[in-house]
Amino acid sequence: xxxxxxxxxxxxxxxxxxxxxxxxxxxxxxxxxxxxxxxxxxxxxxxxxxxxxxxxxxxxxxxxxxxxxxxxxxxxxxxxxxxxxxxxxxxxxxxxxxxxxxxxxxxxxxxxxxxxxxxxxxxxxxxxxxxxxxxxxxxxxxxxxxxxxxxxxxxxxxxxxxxxxxxxxxxxxxxxxxxxxxxxxxxxxxxxxxxxxxxxxxxxxxxxxxxxxxxxxxxxxxxxxxxxxxxxxxxxxxxx
Numbered sequence: 001x002x003x004x005x006x007x008x009x010x011x012x013x014x015x016x017x018x019x020x021x022x023x024x025x026x027x028x029x030x031x032x033x034x035x036x037x038x039x040x041x042x043x044x045x046x047x048x049x050x051x052x053x054x055x056x057x058x059x060x061x062x063x064x065x066x067x068x069x070x071x072x073x074x075x076x077x078x079x080x081x082x083x084x085x086x087x088x089x090x091x092x093x094x095x096x097x098x099x100x101x102x103x104x105x106x107x108x109x110x111x112x113x114x115x116x117x118x119x120x121x122x123x124x125x126x127x128x129x130x131x132x133x134x135x136x137x138x139x140x141x142x143x144x145x146x147x148x149x150x151x152x153x154x155x156x157x158x159x160x161x162x163x164x165x166x167x168x169x170x171x172x173x174x175x176x177x178x179x180x181x182x183x184x185x186x187x188x189x190x191x192x193x194x195x196x197x198x199x200x201x202x203x204x205x206x207x208x209x210x211x212x213x214x215x216x217x218x219x220x221x222x223x224x225x226x227x228x229x230x231x232x233x234x235x236x237x238x239x240x
Contacts, residue, residue, distance in 0.1 A: 067140025109194025
């Protein structure tokens with residue numbers, strides 16, 4: 001049974017545009033078929049396709065309940081902007097695993113440094129990937145994709161999380177040690193292809209960002225946020 005995001009669960013729900021074409025034309029769903037809709041605020045609506053018209057369809061919502069697919073713990077990803085299409089992989093997999101948001105930032109050793117005029121276009125494209133991944137994995141929200149921020153602004157935004165972590169390859173305790181006392185919210189800061197600069201590490205320390213390790217192996221910039229998010233949620237029992 002498909003699950004799709006809509007602005008409201010007020011019945012009957014009118015679906016048009018790209019989503020209508022996807023449901024009616026690509027998936028070829030028919031009148032009377034069961035369907036699950038989500039308002040993007042962790043609320044699922046269960047119903048059936050009541051009627052299909054030329055440019056829209058109507059869904060009759062029969063029951064509502066809180067989405068069961070959302071992690072109990074809020075985890076934000078703060079990832080240095082990578083080269084190529086690695087940002088798409090980070091967004092797709094982070095959303096599937098359970099990230100609450102993904103924020104990209106520029107770091108001193110980033111290989112790719114897009115023009116500021118291109119930031120909005122790139123983030124818009126990544127937000128669409130987040131929607132597709134949230135639909136596929138049946139999330140209860142569409143995680144926001146933000147950026148591309150300066151390093152300093154990223155650090156400021158991390159302050160709102162109860163436990164902000166920096167994944168660091170230098171000498172520091174394993175992340176599991178910092179998870180023994182659970183928190184309501186976490187964020188994970190991961191570096192670029194060239195790692196963090198000494199000044200960036202110093203700023204993190206001064207800002208109360210906790211440096212943690214994922215182990216002795218050096219991970220690629222697109223692997224680190226995915227591995228860290230998976231390990232954190234698994235340790236907290238939020239992958240059940």
